[in-house]
Amino acid sequence: MKIFRLYILLSLISLSFSQLSQTIDKNAYKSLIVPGWGQLELDEKNRSRNFFILEACSWFSFLGSSYANNMYIDDYMSFGSFHADINLNLINDNELSLLIVHMSQYDNMYEFNENMERQRRFNDTYPDTPKYQWDWDTTKNRNTFNDLRVKSSNAKKINNFTVAALIVNRIVSFIDVAYLNGQNNIKLESALSPTINNGIVFNCQLSF
Secondary structure (H helix, E strand, C coil): CHHHHHHHHHHHHHHHCHHHCCCCCHHHHHHHHCCCHHHHHCCCHHHHHHHHHHHHHHHHHHHHHHHHHHHHHHHHHHHHHHHCCCCHHHCCHHHHHHHHHHHHHCCEHHHHHHHHHHCCCHHHCCCCCHHHCCECCCHHHHHHHHHHHHHHHHHHHHHHHHHHHHHHHHHHHHHHHHHHCCCCCCEEEEEEEECHHHCEEEEEEEEC
């Protein structure tokens, strides 16, 4: 799904530049598809190789972190269901991420609810139903569960940054080809900003 969103974004970027096709060499647009392709067409082999290497490394990192994230999620879901006596598959996605955090910090649901009540955060307590009742068999297993959760979160962060790297590599390759074709008056302003839930926003302004 992330790969699909990435190519949708790149397609929108390509469309936004389509009106400049008379002033920008077509090889620059090739670099939006595959960074380094435009440089290769211009016989700039060293530049092309650098973009190809960065693209390959970014894809390996993206696929590796995506695999690791999914693996750790599967591990802590099955581990938590077995050792905390709760079926996590019954929890909807909107509640699951927060429940996972609470499970990693408290030995059981009643301990969590008591802590919330002491803080007068009654709306944050879980209803006394079997669906939310976790109860760790040992504190050691709860800590193991938390380690898996943290590893999954770190893999997801790496995955988000590699998505940003794939996008930035295309933008930079596009600008590089345009520069090689004498468009040295191009100015690029960009910024990466973190968002809630470990997301990233890439803002780019291109001036000719």
